Amino acid sequence: MAVSKREEFDQELVQIAEMGRAIAHPARVAILRAIAAKQGCVCGEIVDLLPLAQSTVSQHLKILKEVGLVKGEVEGPRSCYCIDWEILGKYSASFKQFLEMLPEHKISECC
Amino acid sequence: MAVSKREEFDQELVQIAEMGRAIAHPARVAILRAIAAKQGCVCGEIVDLLPLAQSTVSQHLKILKEVGLVKGEVEGPRSCYCIDWEILGKYSASFKQFLEMLPEHKISECC
């Protein structure tokens, strides 16, 4: 019982929720910022920036890759992570649109 | 073991993550939109809009109230939910700022 019903919603809502899920942990926000700031994309230092074990950071990175915000490759002892700016742009556009659509009916105050 | 380390991050990051958590489920995105569209704030119809049980919707509403995006009161058989526009504005501002700060270093492509 209690199967998740995430997928029963409109694709648009699911997409916004995915964006939310991606940034729903401060570690992932920090990782995104770190990757964006490190234009060189050599990103072993992410682990040093965070109060988390290497394996935990790797899990957070995996989530970010699943959502699509981050793309990366590992070549042995080196790594290459970077923001997928296209995906990020898409997500943030639909998110901004959602935020700006909300107050359209902001007519009557209540409560 | 495995205590959450959410709170060990900068307050700024935690706040963005809270916003993310609030919209990390499509049901909550739908609820926010429904409340915003129903300027009258009589919101028993939310349950009818969603493929979820009333108690589940109530839980999602509780999360939105915890984060602060929604405020509401119940007066017996009537309800009054509405967006806290001030909080929403604060959150979305810091979120937009985060999004716009990210590509500042978008100099070198890689991967």
Next chain:
DNA sequence: TCCTTCTATCGTATATCTACGATAAACGAT
């Protein structure tokens, strides 16, 4: 008063997230 309606909360079950250590896998250097 009793009934209906609406919402919150409780209890419960399952799923997912978060976190760590241990280990594997890939590659450069020796």
Next chain:
DNA sequence: ATCGTTTATCGTAGATATACGATAGAAGGA
């Protein structure tokens, strides 16, 4: 070929999230 470095994955444990039915509580109407 072996070692060291870097990252991913596995195994595991505890914490949250998700979902539902059952029930409680509050208020209006009969």
